[in-house]
Amino acid sequence: MGRFDGKVALITGAASGIGRATALLLAQRGASIIGFDIDGSALADAVDEAQAKGGTMTAVVGDVSSRDDCHAAVAEAIDEYGRIDLLANIAGVASSQHLTDLGQDDWDRLVGVNLSGVVWCAQAAIPHLLETNGSMVNVASSAAMIGQAYTVAYSATKGGVVALTRSLAMEYARTGIRINAISPGAVDTSLTRDYQIPDEADMKLVQRYIGFRGMAGPSEIAEVIAFLASDDARRIHGTVIPVDGGLTTG
C-alpha cells in the first residue's frame, strides 16, 4: 500500500523541476495527480513518466495567473477524481534585475504567476479541502526570508506567499485543513539554470544567497512537500519551513 493511496493531489508547475518531482513522488506513493501547468508538452511528458512508473496522473494545461484557469483546474480534479486532498502551489517564475530596470510586464508576470496563482488556486480548492480535511503546501523561497539583491520583484512575490500562507492558516485555524509553506534555497531546476543576474551585479552581494551546501535536487524538496502533506505533519499548520541548507540561519 502506498502512503497516499486514495488521495488526490492538485499540483501546479507539475511539468518541471520541483513540481514534477513532487507529482512523480506522490504518484509513486499512491496518490492520483492532477498536474496543472502552462507548458503542455512538458506536462504530457511528466504524465507519461508517472504512468510508465505505474502512477495515475492527469494533465490540465492552463495559466495559474488566470482565476478562471485555476477554478477550471479544480473543477477538472473534482470531475475526474471526486475529491482533492492536497493543493501544492509550486508553479513559479523568476527574474533578476536592478529595480531601476524592472519593466511593467516582468512585474505583472511575477506577481501574476507567483502570487495571484496561489490565491486563485487556494480560493478554488479550499471548499474541497475542507471536505477531505486536506492540506495545502505553498512554495515560497529563501528570497522571502533574507534581503536578496537584484530580485526585488521575485522576493516581494515570495514574501506575499509567506504572508498569505499565515493569514489563510489563521482564517481556517478552527477547521481540519492544514496550510503551510516551504522556503527552499537554491534548487537545481530550469529556473536556476536559466537565471541571469545583471551584468553589473556586485558578486559579493550575490554570494551571500548561494549558501555553503550547494544546490538541492528537486526530489529533496519534493520529499518535504510530501511530508507536509502526510499525516505525520498533522500538528503542522501555518508554518513556513526553510529547506535551504542553513542559508537563512545567519
Ligand SMILES: NC(=O)c1ccc[n+]([C@@H]2O[C@H](COP(=O)([O-])OP(=O)(O)OC[C@H]3O[C@@H](n4cnc5c(N)ncnc54)[C@H](O)[C@@H]3O)[C@@H](O)[C@H]2O)c1
Ligand atoms: N529553483 C530554485 O532554486 C527555487 C528556489 C526557491 C523557490 N523556488 C520556487 O519553486 C517553484 C518551482 O520552481 P522550479 O525551480 O521547479 O522551476 P521550473 O522552472 O523547473 O518549474 C516551474 C514550473 O512552473 C510552470 N509555470 C510557469 N508559469 C506558469 C503559469 N503561468 N501557469 C502554470 N504553470 C506555470 C512552468 O511551466 C514549470 O513547469 C517556484 O515557485 C519557484 O519560485 C525555486
